[in-house]
Amino acid sequence: MNGYEQSKQRLAKQIRAQGSGVRLDKRTSNLFRDRQPGPQSRLDVSAFNHVLEVNADQDWVEVEGMTPYQDLVDATLASGVMPAVVPQLKSITIGGAVAGIGIESTSFRHGLVHDNILEMEVVTGDGDIVTCTPENEHRDLFFGFPNSYGTLGYVLKLKARTIPLKRFVKLEHLRYQDPRAYFDDLNLWTEKPIDFLDGTAFSPAELYLSVGTLVDEAPFTSDYTFENIYYRSIRDKRADYLTAYDYIWRWDTDWFWCSKNVFAQQPLVRRIYGRNRLNSIFYTKLMRWNAKFGVTRIARRLAGTHAETVIQDVDIPIHRAAEFLEFFDREIGIRPVWICPFRASHRNWDFPLYTMKPGTVYVNFGFWDVVRSRDKRPPGFFNRKVEEKVEQLGGVKSLYSDSYYTRDKFWQLYNQPVYDALKTRYDGSGRFKDLYQKCVQRQ
Numbered sequence: 001m002n003g004y005e006q007s008k009q010r011l012a013k014q015i016r017a018q019g020s021g022v023r024l025d026k027r028t029s030n031l032f033r034d035r036q037p038g039p040q041s042r043l044d045v046s047a048f049n050h051v052l053e054v055n056a057d058q059d060w061v062e063v064e065g066m067t068p069y070q071d072l073v074d075a076t077l078a079s080g081v082m083p084a085v086v087p088q089l090k091s092i093t094i095g096g097a098v099a100g101i102g103i104e105s106t107s108f109r110h111g112l113v114h115d116n117i118l119e120m121e122v123v124t125g126d127g128d129i130v131t132c133t134p135e136n137e138h139r140d141l142f143f144g145f146p147n148s149y150g151t152l153g154y155v156l157k158l159k160a161r162t163i164p165l166k167r168f169v170k171l172e173h174l175r176y177q178d179p180r181a182y183f184d185d186l187n188l189w190t191e192k193p194i195d196f197l198d199g200t201a202f203s204p205a206e207l208y209l210s211v212g213t214l215v216d217e218a219p220f221t222s223d224y225t226f227e228n229i230y231y232r233s234i235r236d237k238r239a240d241y242l243t244a245y246d247y248i249w250r251w252d253t254d255w256f257w258c259s260k261n262v263f264a265q266q267p268l269v270r271r272i273y274g275r276n277r278l279n280s281i282f283y284t285k286l287m288r289w290n291a292k293f294g295v296t297r298i299a300r301r302l303a304g305t306h307a308e309t310v311i312q313d314v315d316i317p318i319h320r321a322a323e324f325l326e327f328f329d330r331e332i333g334i335r336p337v338w339i340c341p342f343r344a345s346h347r348n349w350d351f352p353l354y355t356m357k358p359g360t361v362y363v364n365f366g367f368w369d370v371v372r373s374r375d376k377r378p379p380g381f382f383n384r385k386v387e388e389k390v391e392q393l394g395g396v397k398s399l400y401s402d403s404y405y406t407r408d409k410f411w412q413l414y415n416q417p418v419y420d421a422l423k424t425r426y427d428g429s430g431r432f433k434d435l436y437q438k439c440v441q442r443q
């Protein structure tokens with residue numbers, strides 16, 4: 001804790017000495033927005049990456065904001081608990097998951113990552129360090145921080161809820177052929193006494209619910225950390241067992257299914273990479289390298305094809321979910337699609353930059369691929385279609401990837417009056433970009 005106190009004071013002093021254009025200097029990033037380089041000041045926050053205390057008796061963990069979930073899970077599992085919501089990739093930091101939107105298969109019961117935060121210590125754009133709770137004088141920042149993406153400040157330390165864990169997870173993969181029946185049943189499953197719930201859509205007539213239950217014993221366990229691939233097992237196995245650790249990271253080995261883009265699903269290439277490189281951290285490095293040198297752009301140009309990256313997570317009220325999936329199959333056509341139900345876990349909490357209707361079940365659709373064609377389209381053609389449909393259906397789109405909203409439309413959707421008040425109070429000097437500049441503009 002003494003080291004933490006010294007580090008936070010140094011950081012606050014560094015921020016006060018900066019002008020505008022300040023951003024984090026991070027080794028990893030799970031943001032997928034291509035931006036033109038420009039002048040900027042970087043903050044070194046690498047020191048804020050420690051788990052400070054796990055209190056399994058009182059169901060909380062105290063942790064620094066730049067701690068990756070891989071380290072956080074290791075620390076909590078040693079005490080027989082896990083964070084209430086663990087996003088799918090090991091490299092995601094808990095502070096990033098609060099400032100953005102973090103979700104996983106416990107979210108049908110426990111909500112999003114920010115629904116499970118008890119208090120936060122935040123360094124603001126003005127260089128102040130404030131403690132935020134749902135009740136204190138900085139409750140506006142506590143509730144306004146989710147979906148602010150580092151434009152108001154950065155989490156240095158927080159306290160988050162944990163939940164008890166058992167050694168194994170029993171999985172059942174249930175197949176459906178009708179999307180409407182699928183989402184009707186998904187809604188029913190959110191009320192049942194289970195521990196984990198998500199789904200995968202391989203085609204309009206091949207959809208699966210994956211139902212997980214914590215158990216003390218398992219007749220066998222499957223290993224999806226090297227030669228076997230988890231998402232393929234969903235089609236092949238009605239029942240399966242994983243250790244709790246392997247279940248938490250079941251998607252990380254193959255970045256869901258996106259490892260196909262670096263040929264990691266080919267058996268020979270997989271062996272060449274080796275077990276230690278089959279993870280989201282390695283794939284992200286390859287992706288950044290490709291973005292820098294443009295290998296796939298050159299290949300497409302030689303082949304005479306055009307492509308648009310469509311990497312998005314969108315949240316749709318469950319009664320409109322089948323309608324969204326039908327639109328998506330018809331207009332976008334990416335498969336597989338990840339499906340994860342959630343509801344806000346606190347009916348009396350309102351996060352104004354990412355508002356959910358209390359008590360309503362939402363469905364998160366995650367799709368991360370490229371739409372290719374021989375026809376040249378305007379920039380953002382397919383992403384704009386998604387944005388328009390999400391708004392039409394009363395949903396919300398996460399902002400970790402490319403967005404194409406006009407300024408007026410963006411602020412209509414993401415609550416400009418509340419954001420402006422927060423910006424004035426906590427970053428009145430404008431050291432950080434505002435939310436539109438950071439999440440939409442390309443500079």
